[in-house]
Amino acid sequence: MSLAPYASDPARSRGRRHPEPPAPTRTDYQRDRDRVIHSTAFRRLVYKTQVFLNHEGDLFRTRLTHSLEVAQLGRSIARSLGLNEDLVEAIALAHDLGHTPFGHAGQDALHAALQALGPDGRAPDGWGFEHNLQSLRVVDELEERYPAFDGLNLSFETREGILKHCSRHNAERLERLEPGGVAARFLRGGAPSLEAQLCNLADEIAYNAHDIDDGVRSGLLSLEQLESVELFDHYRRQALREHSQLQGRRLLFESIRRMLSDQVYDVIAATRGRLRDSGVASADEARTQAALVAFSDAMRERSRALKAFLFRNLYRHPQVVETTGRARQVIGDLFTRYLAEPGEMPEAHGQRRHIERAVADYIAGMTDRFAIREHERLFGSVLFP
Numbered sequence: 001m002s003l004a005p006y007a008s009d010p011a012r013s014r015g016r017r018h019p020e021p022p023a024p025t026r027t028d029y030q031r032d033r034d035r036v037i038h039s040t041a042f043r044r045l046v047y048k049t050q051v052f053l054n055h056e057g058d059l060f061r062t063r064l065t066h067s068l069e070v071a072q073l074g075r076s077i078a079r080s081l082g083l084n085e086d087l088v089e090a091i092a093l094a095h096d097l098g099h100t101p102f103g104h105a106g107q108d109a110l111h112a113a114l115q116a117l118g119p120d121g122r123a124p125d126g127w128g129f130e131h132n133l134q135s136l137r138v139v140d141e142l143e144e145r146y147p148a149f150d151g152l153n154l155s156f157e158t159r160e161g162i163l164k165h166c167s168r169h170n171a172e173r174l175e176r177l178e179p180g181g182v183a184a185r186f187l188r189g190g191a192p193s194l195e196a197q198l199c200n201l202a203d204e205i206a207y208n209a210h211d212i213d214d215g216v217r218s219g220l221l222s223l224e225q226l227e228s229v230e231l232f233d234h235y236r237r238q239a240l241r242e243h244s245q246l247q248g249r250r251l252l253f254e255s256i257r258r259m260l261s262d263q264v265y266d267v268i269a270a271t272r273g274r275l276r277d278s279g280v281a282s283a284d285e286a287r288t289q290a291a292l293v294a295f296s297d298a299m300r301e302r303s304r305a306l307k308a309f310l311f312r313n314l315y316r317h318p319q320v321v322e323t324t325g326r327a328r329q330v331i332g333d334l335f336t337r338y339l340a341e342p343g344e345m346p347e348a349h350g351q352r353r354h355i356e357r358a359v360a361d362y363i364a365g366m367t368d369r370f371a372i373r374e375h376e377r378l379f380g381s382v383l384f385p
Contacts, residue, residue, distance in 0.1 A: 004082030098134025161196030
């Protein structure tokens with residue numbers, strides 16, 4: 001399919017930090033996607049938590065299945081908008097590579113541990129912990145696959161899309177290391193590529209849908225509760241009008257399917273309108289605008305209401321909170337122990353110059369089950385029977 005004029009063209013990429021000859025059969029973005037898929041960090045995502053811990057059930061989403069769903073949604077929308085599907089897929093598959101074990105609970109615990117260091121409340125290098133920034137660290141530094149450089153040496157456009165959020169402090173640090181690079185927009189204004197914007201939205205669409213599914217599967221949410229959520233209940237009632245016999249799992253799946261489809265069509269229609277009204281004619285022009293890939297105003301409000309419902313009823317459910325409390329303890333205990341006894345980590349980590357960051361990198365790279373086993377080994381307590 002031909003690209004729209006405002007799509008990211010790999011022939012006009014800003015390139016890689018370490019120059020490499022082009023691949024004979026693949027574009028730069030296809031090459032990025034392939035490097036992500038073959039990375040160690042990508043394989044680990046299969047045992048990293050989305051909402052429910054990995055040991056709680058075989059059918060709950062993991063970071064890997066979530067990333068695949070984001071890639072599928074992103075490619076479908078990109079195809080309709082004339083955007084670069086390969087770049088969307090590369091960003092989608094890489095966007096969670098830096099997530100800690102135990103999802104956001106692990107991230108919060110690791111951030112708190114780093115922030116507690118030093119008289120100014122900051123870790124020695126001033127970074128704290130941000131999972132988007134850690135994803136960038138993974139592809140820029142931590143993967144060890146090539147003889148000539150650290151990381152995966154991805155293209156600028158893929159790296160830009162991975163860095164979805166960034167605090168000003170961290171953006172300033174990245175800008176000093178890479179002037180005018182992937183963090184510049186957080187300091188100077190502007191937006192990332194349309195493909196990166198699309199991945200952000202596909203991420204939201206995916207987790208809203210699959211958290212409903214996993215929440216009901218777990219027994220923490222019920223279809224009756226979801227009747228109070230306009231975005232979901234509209235499609236539940238629509239499904240029942242056409243298939244009055246539907247109930248249980250089939251009703252849930254059909255409602256989610258319709259909700260996903262309508263959100264995809266809404267993004268396509270709303271984005272086409274914004275692109276037309278803005279008059280952008282190139283990928284660089286699109287970066288100078290406010291975000292152009294977005295829901296309609298009405299769908300945005302319904303999506304926000306759904307997220308608020310999930311926050312109250314799923315993410316803050318007492319059973320989830322109790323489990324994430326134990327997860328935070330695992331991360332906090334491991335950080336303290338490794339910092340005091342670096343020899344408990346593999347030699348390559350324990351001998352790094354900045355031991356605090358080495359500990360954070362080691363823990364962030366763990367899967368849920370490895371972190372649990374390490375905690376049991378070091379402390380002799382079983383927090384997750």
